[in-house]
Amino acid sequence: MSEDEEDQSPPPSDLRSQQQQQRPPCSPNKSRNCISSSSQTFPDHVLENVLENVLQFLESRTDRNAASLVCKLWWKVEGLTRSEVFIGNCYALSPTRLTQRFKRVRSLLLKGKPRFADFNLMPPDWGANFAPWVSTMAKAYPWLEKVDLKRIFVSDDDLALLAHSFPGFKELILVCCEGFGTSGIAVVANKCRKLKVLDLIESEVTDDEVDWISCFPEDVTCLESLAFDCVEAPINFKALEALVIRSPFLRKLRLNRFVSLEEVHRLLLGAPQLTSLGTGSFKHDNQSEQEQEPDYAAAFRACKSVVCLSGFRELMPEYLPAILPVCANLTSLNFSYANISPDMFKPIIHTCHKLQVFWALDSICDEGLQAVAATCKELRELRIFPFDPREDSEGPVSELGLQAISEGCRKLESVLYFCQRMTNAALIAMSHNCPELTVFRLCIMGRHRPDHVTGKAMDEGFGAIVKNCKKLTRLAVSGLLTDQAFRYMGEYGKLIRTLSVAFAGDSDMALRHVLEGCPRLQKLEIRDSPFGDVALRSGMHRYYNMRFVWMSACSLSMGCCKDVARAMPNLVVEVIGSDDDDENREFVETLYMYRSLDGPRKDAPQFVTIL
Amino acid sequence: MIGQLMNLKETELCLGLPGAAETLDTPARSAVGNKRGFSETVDLMLNLQSNKEGAIDLNNATASKQKTLLKNTVKPPAKSQVVGWPPVRNSRKNIMTNQKTSGAEDASSEKAGNGGGGATGAALVKVSMDGAPYLRKVDLKIYKSYQDLSDALAKMFSSFTMGNYGAQGMIDFMNETKLMDLLNSSDYVPSYEDKDGDWMLVGDVPWEMFVESCRRLRIMKGSEAIGLAPRAMEKYSKNRS
Numbered sequence: 001m002s003e004d005e006e007d008q009s010p011p012p013s014d015l016r017s018q019q020q021q022q023r024p025p026c027s028p029n030k031s032r033n034c035i036s037s038s039s040q041t042f043p044d045h046v047l048e049n050v051l052e053n054v055l056q057f058l059e060s061r062t063d064r065n066a067a068s069l070v071c072k073l074w075w076k077v078e079g080l081t082r083s084e085v086f087i088g089n090c091y092a093l094s095p096t097r098l099t100q101r102f103k104r105v106r107s108l109l110l111k112g113k114p115r116f117a118d119f120n121l122m123p124p125d126w127g128a129n130f131a132p133w134v135s136t137m138a139k140a141y142p143w144l145e146k147v148d149l150k151r152i153f154v155s156d157d158d159l160a161l162l163a164h165s166f167p168g169f170k171e172l173i174l175v176c177c178e179g180f181g182t183s184g185i186a187v188v189a190n191k192c193r194k195l196k197v198l199d200l201i202e203s204e205v206t207d208d209e210v211d212w213i214s215c216f217p218e219d220v221t222c223l224e225s226l227a228f229d230c231v232e233a234p235i236n237f238k239a240l241e242a243l244v245i246r247s248p249f250l251r252k253l254r255l256n257r258f259v260s261l262e263e264v265h266r267l268l269l270g271a272p273q274l275t276s277l278g279t280g281s282f283k284h285d286n287q288s289e290q291e292q293e294p295d296y297a298a299a300f301r302a303c304k305s306v307v308c309l310s311g312f313r314e315l316m317p318e319y320l321p322a323i324l325p326v327c328a329n330l331t332s333l334n335f336s337y338a339n340i341s342p343d344m345f346k347p348i349i350h351t352c353h354k355l356q357v358f359w360a361l362d363s364i365c366d367e368g369l370q371a372v373a374a375t376c377k378e379l380r381e382l383r384i385f386p387f388d389p390r391e392d393s394e395g396p397v398s399e400l401g402l403q404a405i406s407e408g409c410r411k412l413e414s415v416l417y418f419c420q421r422m423t424n425a426a427l428i429a430m431s432h433n434c435p436e437l438t439v440f441r442l443c444i445m446g447r448h449r450p451d452h453v454t455g456k457a458m459d460e461g462f463g464a465i466v467k468n469c470k471k472l473t474r475l476a477v478s479g480l481l482t483d484q485a486f487r488y489m490g491e492y493g494k495l496i497r498t499l500s501v502a503f504a505g506d507s508d509m510a511l512r513h514v515l516e517g518c519p520r521l522q523k524l525e526i527r528d529s530p531f532g533d534v535a536l537r538s539g540m541h542r543y544y545n546m547r548f549v550w551m552s553a554c555s556l557s558m559g560c561c562k563d564v565a566r567a568m569p570n571l572v573v574e575v576i577g578s579d580d581d582d583e584n585r586e587f588v589e590t591l592y593m594y595r596s597l598d599g600p601r602k603d604a605p606q607f608v609t610i611l
Numbered sequence: 612m613i614g615q616l617m618n619l620k621e622t623e624l625c626l627g628l629p630g631a632a633e634t635l636d637t638p639a640r641s642a643v644g645n646k647r648g649f650s651e652t653v654d655l656m657l658n659l660q661s662n663k664e665g666a667i668d669l670n671n672a673t674a675s676k677q678k679t680l681l682k683n684t685v686k687p688p689a690k691s692q693v694v695g696w697p698p699v700r701n702s703r704k705n706i707m708t709n710q711k712t713s714g715a716e717d718a719s720s721e722k723a724g725n726g727g728g729g730a731t732g733a734a735l736v737k738v739s740m741d742g743a744p745y746l747r748k749v750d751l752k753i754y755k756s757y758q759d760l761s762d763a764l765a766k767m768f769s770s771f772t773m774g775n776y777g778a779q780g781m782i783d784f785m786n787e788t789k790l791m792d793l794l795n796s797s798d799y800v801p802s803y804e805d806k807d808g809d810w811m812l813v814g815d816v817p818w819e820m821f822v823e824s825c826r827r828l829r830i831m832k833g834s835e836a837i838g839l840a841p842r843a844m845e846k847y848s849k850n851r852s
Contacts, residue, residue, distance in 0.1 A: 119695030156746070176700075183746040202702050208737065208746045230702060336703075389699040418697060445697040502696070527695075 044073070051077040061086055080104060087111065088547050090128055090152065091572065094598040095136035107146035107171075108137070114550050114592060115500075116525055117151065118176065121552055122576060122590065127603050130154040130179075138165035146171035146197075153177070156184030156208075163191035170222075171197035181206030182233055190215040196249070199227040207233035214239040223247040227254035229278050229311060234258040244271050251305075254278025257313040260285055261296065268299040277303070279311030282319055282338070296322035310334035310359075317344040324351060331378075332357040335364075336385050342367040350375050359383040362397040362418060369401030373408025382409070383416040391446050395420025399452075406430035414439035421452040422479060427461030431468035440465055441476035447503045450480040457481055463488035466496070473520075476500035486510035490517025498523040508535035515539035525550040533560035536591075540564060543571055544595050552576075552590040561588055565611035572596045573611040574604070734822055736803075740768050740830040751822045757814055764801075764830070803828045 055078055058064050068078040084107040085098065098105075112128025130152050137144055144166045154177050162169065169192045182205060188198065189212055205228075213236050216223075221243070228235075235258055244250060244267055251274060255264065259280030268274070284293060296319060300306070306326045315338040330352050335345075336359040345368045349355075355376040360368070362384050372379065382405060384397055398421040405412065406426070412434040422444050430437075442462075450457055458479035466472060466489050473495050477485065481504040489496070490513035497520050505511065511531040514521065515538050524546065532555035543549065543564075558575065565573035576590040600610040734751040747767050754760045801813040805824040813821070813828070 116695070116698075118700050119698045120701075121695045181746070202700065204702075208739075210739075210746060385703060386697065386699065389697050389704060391693070391697065418699075443697055447693070447696070502698070528693075 048073065048077055052081055056081040056083075059084075083107060084146075085109070089594050090133070091601050092547075092594060092596050095133045097598060098133075099136055099140035103140075104143070105137075105141050106143060107148070108133075108144070109148040109150075110152060111150045112153070113151040114525065114548060115151070116527065116550055116552065121527065123605075123607055125153075125605050126576070126608065127601065127605065128152050129603065130158045134158050134161050134165070138162075142166065143168055145169060146173075148173040148175075149177055150175040151177065153179040154184070155179045156181060156187070159184035160187045163187045166192075168194055170194050173197060173199045173201070174203050175199075175201045176203060178204035181208040182210045182212045182231065183208040185228075185231075186210045186212035186215040189213075190217065193217060194222055196222050197225040198223070199225055199254075200230055201227060203230050205231045205233070207231075209233070211236045211239065213243060216243050219246070221247045222249060224249045225252035225276075226250065227252065227278065229254045229256050229280075229313075231256050237263050241267060241270065248273075250274065252276035252308075255280040255311060257281045261319065262294055265294045265296055265299045268303055272302045273305060274303055275305045276308035276332075277306050277311070278334075279309070279313075281314040282312045283314050283316035284319060297325055301325035304329070306330070308332040308357075312338035315339065317341070320344055320348060324348065327351040328353065330355055333359070335360040336383065337361075339363045339387055340368075341365075342371075346371045352376060354378055357381040359385070361385050361387045362395070363387045365396040366398055366401035366404070369397060370404040370408075373404040376409060377411075379405075379409035379412055381414040382412065383414075384418055385416075386418040386445065389418070389445070393420065393445065395445065399423040399426035402426050403429050406433040410434060411436055413437060416441045416443075418443045418445060420445055420449075422449075422458065422461070423451045423453045424456065424458060424461035424464075425451075425453070427458070428464040431464040435469060436471060437465070437469040438471050439474040440469065440472060441474070441500070442478055443476065444479040447478075448480045457485070459485040459488070463492070466492040470495070472496060474498040477504055478502060479504075481510075482506050483510040483513070486513040490514050493518045493521075495520050497521065499525070501526040501529055503528045505529045505531065508532055508538075511535035512538045515542065522547045524548070526552070526554060528553040530555055533557055536560055536564060540567060543568060543593065546595070548592065548594040550590070550592050554587070554591075556588045556591055557586070558588055561591055562611050564593070570595055570597070572600050575609045575611060577607040577609065734825070736825055736827045738764065738767070738828040738830070740764075741832050749828075751825060756818055757821075761801075764828075768830075800832070801828065801830045 051074065055064075055067060055074075058067060058078075058081075061084075064078055064082055068075045079101050080103055082102050083104060085102055085105050086109045087093070087098070088111050090110050090112045110130075110133065113122070113126060116122065117126065128151060130149060138161055142165070145168055147162065147169075148171070152174075154174060159180055162172075172188060172192075172195070185198075185200070185205070188195070223243075226247075233256075235256065237259065240259070241263075244253070250271060253267070253271070253274055253276070255267075255278055257280050259267075261279070261282055261284055264277075264279050268277070300323050303326060307329055309323060309326065309330055309332070312320075312335055317338075317340060320340070324347075327348060328351055331354055333352060333355055334357075339361060340363055342365045345360075345364045349368070349371050353375060355372075356378050358372060358376065358379060358381070360383075369384070372382075384401075386393065386395075388394065397417075397419050399419075402415075402417060402419070402422070403426040405415075406429050410433060413436050415430075415437065416439075419442075422442065427442075444458070451461070458477075459482055462475075462477050462481065462485050466475065472493065475489070475493065475496055475498070477489075477500070483506045486505060486509070489499070493499075493514075496518050499514065499518070499521060501524075508531055510529075511526070512535050514524070515535070521542070522545075527550075531551065536551075536556055537560065539549075561573055561575055565571065571593055572595070573591070573593045575588050576592060604610055735748050736751060737746050737748055739746045749760075749763065749767075751760070754763060802810050803813050803821070803825045804810055804827045806826055810829070816824070
């Protein structure tokens with residue numbers, strides 16, 4: 001939403017009555033000097049027309065926000081022409097305000113719960129419900145085409161209402177959502193005749209034992225993208241096969257683990273036009289009746305257009321070479337659900353010269369990362385997840401892998417790296433080798449771990465990253481960090497918008513450095529760090545300019561939180577309780593605060609106290 | 612007290628290392644470092660006992676849990692497990708343990724309120740109707756009789772079509788009375804799955820007993836109901852005529 005939104009509604013003006021009059025026809029070549037019947041407000045009327053025609057081309061929301069500040073007329077016209085609305089925090093405003101401000105919305109992107117909720121740091125049923133949004137939009141935006149939700153609670157009823165209310169609905173994307181099941185999906189599949197995109201990504205979907213694949217209409221569909229890898233329920237393969245055959249525009253298909261390798265093989269033979277494939281389970285059923293194994297490689301060979309591969313659940317590594325025919329074309333490869341050893345991995349990656357996005361488990365080891373570095377010179381994004389996500393696990397990747405990547409992949413822009421051992425030297429090297437870095441997220445899984453070679457804190461490494469990577473917008477830190485690291489962040493993190501801190505820092509000064517520096521900071525999430533009231537107060541000059549602040553298991557007192565709430569009336573200050581109802585707790589368990597145009601929410605559950 | 616603790620441990624699914632389970636008996640917590648999770652009923656945890664073989668075997672988990680607990684009582688654990696750390700989403704963790712979604716299913720059935728377990732006092736069951744595009748969930752405890760339930764179901768399923776969007780090839784749930792006719796006719800037969808997993812016809816036991824034993828409801832076509840207990844069928848048609 002516009003960060004500097006004016007609260008006033010446009011004044012009643014003659015413009016409104018002018019709009020209802022017929023416009024005299026003008027040829028586009030002439031300047032707009034046509035005479036209209038009521039020449040008094042003529043220039044305003046023309047100006048509004050012109051503005052509308054011009055502003056509709058503005059796509060970037062920052063441009064639009066800026067345009068809407070010019071004057072009331074621009075504010076109004078921009079509101080009429082904005083077709084795609086992004087709302088980074090669903091509680092920053094009410095649905096009614098949305099529909100009053102923007103009249104012709106076709107696409108909504110809505111985000112709900114804070115990210116740390118993904119890691120069980122918040123009880124369920126906190127909020128972020130889709131229901132009020134869909135019911136308000138059902139009346140206001142009959143021509144809505146696209147809804148993209150992240151961390152929102154969506155019920156089957158919400159999905160049914162959506163399916164029934166928007167006849168032209170085209171795209172439904174649900175990322176990290178929950179609250180619905182295959183029955184809700186079935187309604188969407190059945191009712192949204194113009195559906196192009198149905199993407200369920202990392203969402204929790206209840207198995208209602210509904211054959212939702214069969215609910216798609218029987219004629220040729222408009223489907224371009226269908227992703228259901230997170231749906232933990234068996235599907236009707238025959239129906240899926242028939243669906244794929246009658247979906248000539250289908251380019252992206254992400255299957256769940258209940259689709260076997262043989263079935264994928266059949267699908268591929270019938271859908272060679274796919275550009276993005278998420279395989280189901282990648283193992284051969286030894287009990288199948290066929291005498292000969294299907295030629296899986298042939299199926300992949302037939303898919304000349306596949307550039308993005310993912311899936312590989314329940315992998316039998318000996319079948320991995322089947323994908324070799326498409327490797328040379330791949331720009332994106334996701335092995336992050338596959339436990340692949342370096343020996344199995346290297347022959348595959350050596351053929352992936354065009355790879356730009358690579359996700360994998362740390363089972364490929366430093367050795368595998370060295371192979372990536374040697375081959376994938378175009379790499380932009382790397383994510384390495386832990387096969388064994390525990391603090392005390394072995395940790396097969398280390399600073400060696402990261403260093404190799406930094407030396408081989410100079411165009412790297414985004415890194416997410418889970419490891420057990422890291423050194424400052426590797427981070428310093430990366431900061432010099434990869435100047436294009438915009439996202440750097442390092443998770444050293446053992447808490448408070450220092451540089452394992454020198455024994456020092458990881459301050460200098462992260463300091464180098466913020467200092468040398470001048471385009472850095474997102475940073476997540478870990479390992480043993482003193483206040484010095486935060487001094488670097490505050491001083492050099494000029495473009496940082498998102499900062500994640502866990503088990504780090506020595507004192508309030510650390511947080512103060514960040515709050516008094518980092519001019520672009522929007523989203524701050526902190527857990528288990530020794531930051532208290534002094535630090536919290538030091539940021540009061542900027543909380544209105546941020547999307548949210550999350551601080552859990554820190555040293556904040558209730559009194560201070562109340563002070564902040566009192567001093568900043570447009571800030572919603574939520575204190576989220578814990579199972580311990582001790583009134584005399586010294587510190588607040590979780591503080592989550594965010595600006596809001598419409599005051600505190602009415603749907604807060606019992607464990608949330610809004611100050 | 613230890614005995615009670617052991618019982619709690621027995622019934623909960625726990626994410627923990629051997630000897631590193633969350634200590635239930637530490638009253639003093641520092642704000643930094645030892646974040647303990649929310650109450651166990653809220654926090655769904657998976658037991659990752661790391662055997663050398665690497666395979667996770669839930670059948671052995673209870674045995675090893677007991678071993679863990681005994682270790683706990685002897686000496687404090689080396690490092691207590693921290694909630695949400697490392698920051699890996701549950702969906703990723705679940706896949707990696709290669710489990711047959713027993714954990715995930717519990718999580719999702721909690722949401723669905725599957726048949727009487729978990730939710731406090733409510734008897735939530737799923738209701739499906741052949742031909743209807745999606746399921747509903749009802750809390751049987753809010754109804755007093757079969758008639759109440761029948762009325763509520765008619766209301767629920769009649770709302771499937773709104774306006775002009777009648778589904779092709781699907782039954783036309785146009786209005787309540789029509790639906791009531793369908794339900795009352797021999798074309799549609801309400802059946803339910805009881806706690807033994809058998810499908811029975813609705814109406815053959817007293818209401819309270821029905822609420823206790825019903826796990827889910829299915830309104831099926833008459834032709835499909837032939838497989839159900841013939842005695843119940845007879846009794847049913849006797850009641851209807």
